Structure formats: C-alpha cells, structure tokens
Amino acid sequence: xxxxxxxxxxxxxxxxxxxxxxxxxxxxxxxxxxxxxxxxxxxxxxxxxxxxxxxxxxxxxxxxxxxxxxxxxxxxxxxxxxxxxxxxxxxxxxxxxxxxxxxxxxxxxxxxxxxxxxxxxxxxxxx
Numbered sequence: 001x002x003x004x005x006x007x008x009x010x011x012x013x014x015x016x017x018x019x020x021x022x023x024x025x026x027x028x029x030x031x032x033x034x035x036x037x038x039x040x041x042x043x044x045x046x047x048x049x050x051x052x053x054x055x056x057x058x059x060x061x062x063x064x065x066x067x068x069x070x071x072x073x074x075x076x077x078x079x080x081x082x083x084x085x086x087x088x089x090x091x092x093x094x095x096x097x098x099x100x101x102x103x104x105x106x107x108x109x110x111x112x113x114x115x116x117x118x119x120x121x122x123x124x125x126x127x
Contacts, residue, residue, distance in 0.1 A: 008073070010066045012059055012092050059095045067096060090118045 070084060086092040094115055101111045 008069065010069050012063045012066050055091060056095070059092055063092065063095065066092075067099060070096060090115075094118055 070082075074082065084093055084096055098111050098115065101114065102108075
C-alpha cells in the first residue's frame, strides 16, 4: 500500500479459474516457448486468432461493470490521476482506452491509430 493511492481490482474474466493450481499449470506452459504461450492463449479454440476474436467479444460483453466502475471513478474524481492496466496493456486496457477516447469525441481513425501503436510496441513481447 502507498499513502494516497487506492487500488480497485475489477476483473473482466470472472469465469476463468484463478486458483493457484490453475495458474501454475497455465504459467508452466510458458516455459515451452512460443508454442506453450500459444497453447495458453488458444485454450480450447482451434486457432489463436479464434481465441483472440472470442476474447475481444468477451471483453465487450462481460466488461460493462468493469468499465462502469472506472467511468464512475472518473466522474467522481475528475481531477485525480488514474492508472488502468491489464496483463499486457493492450486488450482490456485497449478496449477501455477506445471507449474513453470515443466518449471524448476522438475520431475512429485516430483511435485505431493509437491501438496500432500498442501492437507495434508490444510485438515480440506478447505472444
């Protein structure tokens, strides 16, 4: 804990098993290199692309309470700093960034360009 800073944990993927044993199995796959990472990310889907498409759908579908919590915080504390993050900082955080920029009237092309910057800077660091 840091004085003056509060943390609010708002998970989007509530259905995922976050038990220590499940996380150990998941993390152990990463030791198998890129293929292990793909195995973790595809979880029951034929391809990684199918999993990612499903993930974005799930973020939008299940994320409403998560996004509501953050937007209410912004409304209640309009001048307070805010940090929003997720594991890689591009999927859940990216969707939130898109929503925030859109509500601020930023054009879709600019929002897409901002997200593309995330893709470029995370290439090679995220499976």
